Amino acid sequence: MIHYETTLKVRYYECDPMGIVHHSNYLRYFECARDEMIDSWGYGIEKCQADGLTFPLVSAQLRFHRPALSGDVIRITADIEQEPLAKLYVTQQIFNGKGELCCEGSVTLGFLNSATGSPMRCPEKFLSLMRKAAEKE
Numbered sequence: 001m002i003h004y005e006t007t008l009k010v011r012y013y014e015c016d017p018m019g020i021v022h023h024s025n026y027l028r029y030f031e032c033a034r035d036e037m038i039d040s041w042g043y044g045i046e047k048c049q050a051d052g053l054t055f056p057l058v059s060a061q062l063r064f065h066r067p068a069l070s071g072d073v074i075r076i077t078a079d080i081e082q083e084p085l086a087k088l089y090v091t092q093q094i095f096n097g098k099g100e101l102c103c104e105g106s107v108t109l110g111f112l113n114s115a116t117g118s119p120m121r122c123p124e125k126f127l128s129l130m131r132k133a134a135e136k137e
Contacts, residue, residue: 001134002080004037010072019070026062026103030092033076034107041129053123055109058087062105072096083130084122086111 014025035045048054068074075095082089088109094102111120 001082002037002078002130002137004033004040004078005075006033006036007073007075008032010068010070010074012070015070021068021070021072021102023062023064026064026068026094026105027060029074029076029094030060030078030090030105030107033078033092034090034109037078041133043126043129048126049114051123051125052114053126054112054114055088056112058108058110060105060107062103064103065101066096068094068096068102074102075099080130083127084111086119086121088122 008029010021012019015021038044038048074097077093077095079091080088081091088111089106090109091104091106093104096102111122111126112118113120
């Protein structure tokens with residue numbers, strides 16, 4: 001349905017003393033790609049929050065294949081295969097500069113009304129913008 005890719009350069013401070021990316025940063029890289037993807041729909045995080053929408057992480061699964069290294073330019077993908085109802089499921093991958101798979105995983109995001117903190121269905125505005133992005137694929 002939707003495929004998004006972005007790149008970023010691994011920064012030294014994200015690595016351990018051996019120059020290997022610390023495992024906690026892969027989840028941050030996943031988030032960078034998701035944020036950019038939603039922003040590319042014209043509905044960035046700030047606009048979502050202004051509309052009273054937050055979408056916290058409900059679950060995450062990561063599988064590591066090889067390390068990314070300090071200075072690598074990594075490619076991060078985000079794929080949405082189905083329209084969300086009350087949760088958004090995103091599968092993601094990270095590749096090093098050689099195109100080798102470093103990490104793959106999936107995240108589940110919920111939709112919350114920020115005023116009440118209550119779970120909600122996917123807002124129509126979000127769904128409409130996501131559908132428009134899918135049509136461009």
